Amino acid sequence: MVSWMERSSFIERWTLRVSMGLLAVVMIFPFVYVLAVSFSSPQDVSNSLVVLPVHPSLAAYNWVLSQTNALQGIEVSTFLVIVGTAINMLMTVTMAYGLSRSDVPGSKIILWLVLLTLLIAPTIITKYLVVRQLHLIDSIWSLIFPGAIAPFNLIVLRQFFMGIPRELIESAELDGASEFRILWNIILPLSKASLAVIALFYAVAQWNNFFDAVLFINSPQLEPIALVLRDIVLQGNVSQNNIVSGEYMPPSLTVQMAVVVITTIPILVVYPFLQKYFTKGVLTGSIKG
């Protein structure tokens, strides 16, 4: 490996390693701390510094799942991840395929229509007004349709489809295969890795959906988990409908961190898969064009 640091001395190498190690601690420690707090008892947390739970307990998780609308938030977000990602993929794949066929009159105009959106994005006001006009306010579909296609993903996927040898498509056409057959039987099987990366990106974005929900959703029962997390941790309140009548207790730190952990885990679970495709260079390769 030749680089600008080639032939570095022993001290240089170890300085680099140690500083990188410290950086890793800076990146990882906050997660460990949050995890430790979520499994601690409230008294331990408020009295002293915990790095490992002294009296490990699941009380915070019990409380979160029974006394707050976190479970409902998880349901909404799971719906978004499944149905939303399916719609994302359907819309993105069909359009990317259409745009990858170079011999279609007018497709260049459509491509420019897409590329321009990378520069001219709608403002929140105009976006809100359109969603309102479509009567989607306070509907779960307001979290799905306005973001049905991410222009960037569309362009990456189109670029990948363009790389599939023309001859394959042409010979299928000669055999009388329809466009749908070509897409389903030739293009998609050859693009599994790219499709997987894009689906994972969409799924992560759906799980993280927060601001669209702030804008478009008013009913507590339609709040995705990210919004529930905001309410509990950053605003210190718990949705009214699930509170045991009479006694209102602000969520304790352990409870707050339990919600953080619950919200983070699904992303940690898919992260190795994302990582796997990165190392394969699928994404960077297609970005590099």
Add this chain to the structure above:
Amino acid sequence: MTTVNVLSGQTHDMHETHAPPGRIQPEQPGKAGKRRLSQRIWRRRWVYLLLLPGVVYFLLFYYLPLLGNISAFQDYSPYLGFLGSPWIGLANFRTVFSDPDTWIVIRNTLEISLLQIVFAFPAGIILALLLNALPGQKFKRFMQSTLYLPHFLGWVIIISIWQQIFGGDGFLSHLVIGLGGKPVDLMSNPAFFQPMVTLQVMWKESGWSTIMFLAAITGIDMSLYEAAAVDGAGKMRRLWHVTLPGMRSIIILLLILRLGNVLSVGFEQIFLLRSGFTTDVAEVIDTFVYSRGILSGQWGFAAAVALLKAVIGAILIFIANRAAKKFGEEGLY
């Protein structure tokens, strides 16, 4: 090499489109060419069907909202709609400029953007250089995994975690108390607002931003390093004369994009952080548009601010691109 190569790749495609048959064979009358075109369109009818949902989507959620900008010239009311709301010309813009809060949010936005350009932007470059220099593939891959992770977590999660580390009841505070000090709360201290915003962006995105830079570094011709070494160039000279020039076009490109976005600073992030702070500390242009428009119903006013912001952003990209070209760089388009 980057998105923009994707862009320019497509620009290139544009010129490669097959000329319509009518143009290849000029002796043919235009009519025949037209018939051919309609035949070609008919032949591809199923492709159009596949394109249709996407086209409707882009028209509905990207181009229809552009029309919504006319509300900036109206005393807009959602109940009267675009057609029913009275036209008031530039009155909204006059109100925008005479509102003292406008200038405060512009100042805040520019201050935060400046901090990010000075600290967060180079952080990605430096990190990429260090990762590149790191010996050992395993350790390098571990570092990359660790550094990319926060990019995939939403801002709500990131800020909740920071609250737990730097907030009044957090790790730092307990640590200071344990050492005999008083509780500290960096998350609600106005003096720390802008630095915390910048540090959070660095923590969340620096790792991810190395991807572009690392791709550029790997693209550098290795023989350049060898040649430089033969000529007696030390590490720093190789860094300065080989590595950095190899990264220059991507750095400039990302800088142009960043300058075009100088009026936007992480909407979700600031939106989440600003509660508990006053306007002159924590309101930025985007959150200002949100509070005036969606919360207070001053639709025309908010639309005017948003429109001004979009237009200034486009002008800034144009200027930055021009400047880059002046210095002999490729630029964005």
